[in-house]
Amino acid sequence: MSRRLAKRRGRVSHEDLDALSGLDKSELHIRWEEAFSHPPPKYMRRNILVRAVAHETQLEAAGGVPAVLVRQLERAARSMRDGKTSTSASDHHRSASAVTIKPGTRLLRDWQDVTHEVIILEKGVQYRGREWSSLSAVAREITGTRWSGPRFFGLKGQKT
Template sequence: MKLSVAEIETMERAALVAAWDHLFGVSVPKSLSQAFLRRFLAFEIQARRTGGLPKGFVADLERRASGRGPASSPALKPGGRLLREWNGVTHEVEVTETGYFWNRETYPSLSAVARAITGAHWSGPRFFGLKEGS
């Protein structure tokens, strides 16, 4: 069954359900609306034609679904620099062998730097955009 997005736009529910069964090999969940079925099928057809989902997407989705969260940030290496704008001021932090250098002082962790900059408790990796939620 070779479908186009244009064909999906005009299909009745029974035809959409048959297309779902053909594409996924399972019955369509009963609570899905016709509009959602159309959007989902159109997306799937386009994704399959363009080579599927981006590399790593499925593994990341499975990792998150299992509760393990996102992959960890790459390790910071000495000599690296982090920039963060806070209240109109750009802060530059240098990664050193012994910690993080900011404002002529070395801190043991990024969280300590973030606390010094903001005056509040922050996750350093989150504050500097190295983890989700920033």
């Protein structure tokens, strides 16, 4: 499938992507050059060529790299150039996704047919009338195993 067709339709079919697997290496090199405007690395394996060209085809069909991601990458590159390591893209992502809970918030979690209630305090949490240092300590008390407290109480995304 040509990149012009992908761009025109705004989507790429599974058949189009599967067809890339059937191309020989010289055809993949041509597709690579169309996609990236330079030849592929000399010793790149065929399966990597297929995946890279498929990814680039899908990306173009979707309208390109999202502007917010471009800005984050530019900010990370600028920070690296300036010798700043504390503002990497991963640090930015980690801080942006951190959840802040106000004291007095009640968290409920059903575990083995028992509802457990935790109250967030200024420093720590309250569970069953006792103060605990962290949600993780409470999760460990409830389950008997090491858990991420924020994950156990549903404050962090679950793997799907």
